[in-house]
Amino acid sequence: MPLSPASAGGLAGPMRRRILALAAVLLLLVALLLPPAAAASASGGWSWPLDEPRVGRRFEPPAERYGAGHRGVDLEAEVGAVVRAVAAGRVTFAGPVGGVPVVTIDHGRERSTYQPVEARVSVGDAVSARQVIGTLLGTHSHCAAACLHLGRLEGDDYLDPMDLLGGGRFRLISPDGDPPPPPAGTGGDLARPVGGPVTSPFGMRVHPITGVRKLHDGADFGVPCGTPVHAAASGTVTGSGLAGAYGQRVVIAHGPGRSTSYNHLSRRGVAVGATVSQGDVIGHVGSTGLSTGCHLHFMVVDDGVPVDPLPLL
Ligand SMILES: [Zn+2]
Ligand SMILES: [Zn+2]
Incomplete structure (x- = not known):
């Protein structure tokens, strides 16, 4: 027999009390099983910055x-x-760092950073947990698809945000996604070394890690780690090794005065002295050296001076 409110109201006292008690227990259970967004922040943890978090690439602290x-x-x-x-x-x-729009929130002991985000808050604003601070941008992401890069800083140290997150439901996805299609045919003297968007062009910028304003001496392509990197033109490999902030790097000389280099690689595929043709795979994208995430830093040097690669592609 279906139980309508009218018939429940007509039940005897003890039965009615038992149903009410059962309902209270059910409500409590539902409350306990719901994503504990508020509970997470109350316990000193962080709540998710997105409503349907899909966790891709995890925190990988650099050894040095x-x-x-x-x-x-x-x-x-x-x-x-x-x-x-x-x-x-x-x-x-709240503004661009190296061309990438970033929001930073100070929580006292720690800071959280969000990028790429179109900010809806301004410097100095007090925000509460779960307050909307902006919307996710489709550009300047170093993921294969659109994604929010969430950082956790204590002083100058990067820590794993996942240690504080994890309350409620989230979904794990493939960290790197599909590599973008290989570069299309050349429009200029040089061929594109990888597909994918330009995430930071050549020119003066504030460095995303050091905070120092200086020349960004190449163009950044946002592509997943492991994406094959192609020689922009035929030539001879004159450098292949670790190069400080540039990380794993390959340098190719192309003729009088011009060389190209491919930086932050995860793997180098050619040795010094090798002859390469335009389009040959010379290594794979990585995040070695001074880099916030997987991307290719591509440089063109003419007579010892770095020039803007984009007009040449
Ligand atoms: Zn990232
Ligand atoms: Zn770069």
Whole structure:
């Protein structure tokens, strides 16, 4: 017999009390099983900055300052998704760093960083946990798809955001996604070394890690680690090895005065002295050296001076 409110109201006292008690227990259970967004921040943890978090590439701390690493966690989402503060705090930065729009929130002992985000807050704003601070941008992402790179800083040290997250439901996805299609045919003297978007062009910028304003001496292509890198033109390999902030690097000389280099590689595929043809795979994309995540830093040097590669491609 279906139990309508009217018939429940007509039940005897003890039965009615038992049903009410059962309902209370059920409500409590439902409350306990729901994603504990508020509970997470109350216990000192962080709440997810996205409503449907899909966890991609995890935190990979570099062994040394210039070591390979991923200084945060990537959360995939649709372009335009709302981005929320992981905990209460104060906005200390909202603007481009190296061309990438970043929001930083100071929580006291720690800071959280969000990129690429179109900010809806300003420096100095107090924010509460889960407050919307902006929307996810489709450009300037170093993931294969649109994603939020969430960082956790204590002083100058990068820590794993996942240690504080994890409350509620999230979905794990393939960290690197599919590599973009290989570069299309050449439009200029040089061929593109990889497909994918230009995430940071050549020119003056504030360095995303050091914070120093200086010349960005190449163009960055946002592609997953492991993507094959192709020689931009035929030539002879004159450098193949570790090169400080440039990480694993291959240099190719192409003729009088011109060379190209391929930086932050995970693997180098050619040795010094090798002859390469345009389009040959000379290594794979990585995040070695001073790098915040997987990308190719591509350089063209004419007579010892770095020039803008993009007009030449
Ligand atoms: Zn990232
Ligand atoms: Zn670069």
